[in-house]
Every structure is written in C-alpha cells, then in structure tokens.
Amino acid sequence: MRIVVAGGGLIGARHIAHVADHPKFDLVGVIDPDPKVRAAAPVASFVSIEAVDVPVDAIIIATPTDLHAANAEAAAKRGWHMLIEKPVAGTLEQAERVVAAVERAGVTALVGHHRRYHPKVQALKTALDAGRIGSTVLASMIWAVRKPDEYFDVPWRAGRAGSPIMINLVHELDLLRFLFGDVIHVSGFGSGVLRGQGRIESGGVTLGFANGPVATLAFADTSPSPWGFEAGTGENPNIGTTNQDMLWITGTKGSISFPSMTLWEGAEDWSQATQPNKMAIAEGVPLVAQLEHFADVVAGRATPLIDARDAAKTLAVTLQIEAVLMGGQGQ
Known part of the structure; x- marks a missing residue:
C-alpha cells in the first residue's frame, strides 16, 4: 500500500518511521507546510494534499486537529483511504464533515485511537x-x-x-x-x-x-x-x-x-x-498494529475498530x- 503522511510533528514523525520500516507499506510522500519538515523528509515532500503528484492509495492525517476535516475532504476528493489521528476533528460539526466526505467518496476512514x-x-x-x-x-x-x-x-x-x-x-x-x-x-x-x-x-x-x-x-x-x-x-x-x-x-x-x-x-x-x-x-507496538489493521480494513478483510462516527462519540x-x-x- 502506497501511503503519504500529512503532518511531521511528534506523532507524524512516528507514523513516518513506522510506515517506512514496514515491509508491507511504501512511504511515498510527506506533506507539511513547514519547509524544515519537508527538507528532513526521507521521501518526496509536498506543501499540501493538492500538490501531491505521485500515486497514493492512502493517507495518514497527523496535522493539527482543527485541520482534520479540511484534510479529510481534500483526501476524499482524491479517492484516498485515510487514517486520521485522534481526535477525529476539533468540533462535532467538523466531525460530521469528515463522515460526510468519507461516505460521499466511498473511501475508508480509520481514526487513530491507537491504544x-x-x-x-x-x-x-x-x-x-x-x-x-x-x-x-x-x-x-x-x-x-x-x-x-x-x-x-x-x-x-x-x-x-x-x-x-x-x-x-x-x-x-x-x-x-x-x-x-x-x-x-x-x-x-x-x-x-x-x-x-x-x-x-x-x-x-x-x-x-x-x-x-x-x-x-x-x-x-x-x-x-x-x-x-x-x-x-x-x-x-x-x-x-x-x-x-x-x-x-x-x-x-x-x-x-x-x-x-x-x-x-x-x-x-x-x-x-x-x-x-x-x-x-x-x-x-500499538501504532504498528493499527497500521496493519488499517491495511486489512482497506482490503475489505476487517471492519474499522473505530471509524469516524464512533470517534465522534469520544x-x-x-x-x-x-x-x-x-x-x-x-x-
């Protein structure tokens, strides 16, 4: 599975490392507006989801919480499956936008309550x-x-x-x-x-x-x-x-x-x-187990342990x- 990670902060860096190290996944890009983060990326880097110009199957959204809804909408428009870091969004209205975007595009969304x-x-x-x-x-x-x-x-x-x-x-x-x-x-x-x-x-x-x-x-x-x-x-x-x-x-x-x-x-x-x-x-390692479960969900072998609707309850x-x-x- 070809994965791009959006957000290179504390949790994003951990996702980048786990995807890069896992034999079943191919890290194809890192998205971050910070030029320092992009410069340190081990693969191709991009300033936005819209700027990504390599083939992608799924995205891990590890950006600030208030950006999750807009990022999910942008990813859904590109037909990417998504693993969204917790919390699913900053407000319940934003969470509903995530749910609507996912359902409209027919893609999979797993929320990263990795514990x-x-x-x-x-x-x-x-x-x-x-x-x-x-x-x-x-x-x-x-x-x-x-x-x-x-x-x-x-x-x-x-x-x-x-x-x-x-x-x-x-x-x-x-x-x-x-x-x-x-x-x-x-x-x-x-x-x-x-x-x-x-x-x-x-x-x-x-x-x-x-x-x-x-x-x-x-x-x-x-x-x-x-x-x-x-x-x-x-x-x-x-x-x-x-x-x-x-x-x-x-x-x-x-x-x-x-x-x-x-x-x-x-x-x-x-x-x-x-x-x-x-x-x-x-x-x-919970983050690795979550990543492997994400792959199973995308492949239709499993149902999400926590989807956007359930995450909205949390x-x-x-x-x-x-x-x-x-x-x-x-x-």
Whole structure:
C-alpha cells in the first residue's frame, strides 16, 4: 500500500518511521507546510494534499486537529483511504464533515485511537467481556505528567487550545469508552493555577456509563508522576517508562489493575482477602498494529475498530468534559 503522511510533528514523525520500516507499506510522500519538515523528509515532500503528484492509495492525517476535516475532504476528493489521528476533528460539526466526505467518496476512514490496539488493552477488554471480574462496578484512572517548558513554546499550546483534555485525555476517554461503552453522565472540576495561561492543566472527572459502571479520572500535565498510560506501558518513546499501574477496575467477582494485568480474585466478601494473579501478555507496538489493521480494513478483510462516527462519540464526551471543567475552573 502506497501511503503519504500529512503532518511531521511528534506523532507524524512516528507514523513516518513506522510506515517506512514496514515491509508491507511504501512511504511515498510527506506533506507539511513547514519547509524544515519537508527538507528532513526521507521521501518526496509536498506543501499540501493538492500538490501531491505521485500515486497514493492512502493517507495518514497527523496535522493539527482543527485541520482534520479540511484534510479529510481534500483526501476524499482524491479517492484516498485515510487514517486520521485522534481526535477525529476539533468540533462535532467538523466531525460530521469528515463522515460526510468519507461516505460521499466511498473511501475508508480509520481514526487513530491507537491504544485500542495495545496487546494489554486487547487482553483487558477480553477479560472484562468474558466476565473474569464479574460485572464491572468501578474504575479509577490517573494520568499525570509534567510537560517540559519548551513544549509551550508553540503558541497555541500555551492557550486554551493546549488543554491536555483534547490533546491527551481524549486517549484515556476513548480507552474507557472502549472498555465500558457509552458515557451518559459527566461531572468534574478543573484547575489552571500553576501556569496561569487560561487553560485547564489539571482536574478530576467522574463518568457514568449506560450499562452501570462509574469511573473517576484524575489528570495533570504539571505534575511528574509514575502514573499514566505512556509511563505504565512504555508505548511512547518520548515519555519515561515506570511500569506502574494507572487504571484499577473492580467488579462483582474480583478486580484488575492495568497495565500490570493483575487479577485480584478468590474473595466472596470482605472477610476474605483477594489473591493476585498476573496475566502473561505478549508484547506489541500499538501504532504498528493499527497500521496493519488499517491495511486489512482497506482490503475489505476487517471492519474499522473505530471509524469516524464512533470517534465522534469520544469527541463529544471530550468536548463535554472540556466545557464542564472550564465552567468550574479554579483560579
């Protein structure tokens, strides 16, 4: 499959490397308006989707979120299948534009919530669906990092658009939706007192799910900690690995912690102590697994693990949390 990558930022660079290294894919171009990014491209580079003049089967859209809809429309006009980085778009209206463009052109769109492909996430989903801990009751998650000061040298990151909710928590929220289903209730409180740039930088969220579970999520991008998906799993080379759990789930028959995949079982009630049992899970690279799934979807061998319509549901919850926390932000 001949692939062009649009966007050469942090995640775009990872896509470029994975496509270039994979024997089943042919990286044929990099698209970015920045001449420095184009100059560093390992293949032909272009300033826009419209400027691409080589044969292309599919595009990975890793541009800023607010450009996703316009990029998807341009790619659809060229008949390219697309893998769109998360979130699918910046607003629900933009997400609808993505859905309409894809359906109008008859092309495939997969959205890059790549944590769904992590082997431990897949194993966790299988264990929950199989009833290993009974019916899910509660979940508690922590995502806390300290972003370096130079991260905010990019102007938009220093303002409201740089909120970790849309940039980072969208991953955690999609993971919870993948595990537990649709969200029907959101509440929470946010704070922005440390950097003082009018952006949410930390907070706590409570989520209610249609089939019963309640989850809490505490987050911050101002606090170094061992707790977070990237730190716990080691899946992001830009974030230090700690191998510590960051998600704890309780059920009617037991509990499980992630990513250690420790099952706590064997207690009928509080008079007995649950006993730990670690599940052995094979290693894998989520972005590569996502890329291979994308190829299967394009070839008609699989249905999208998350298409634009499903991704719009994650976006809706994320936007709702952003609004709730901005409304109750502590100063």
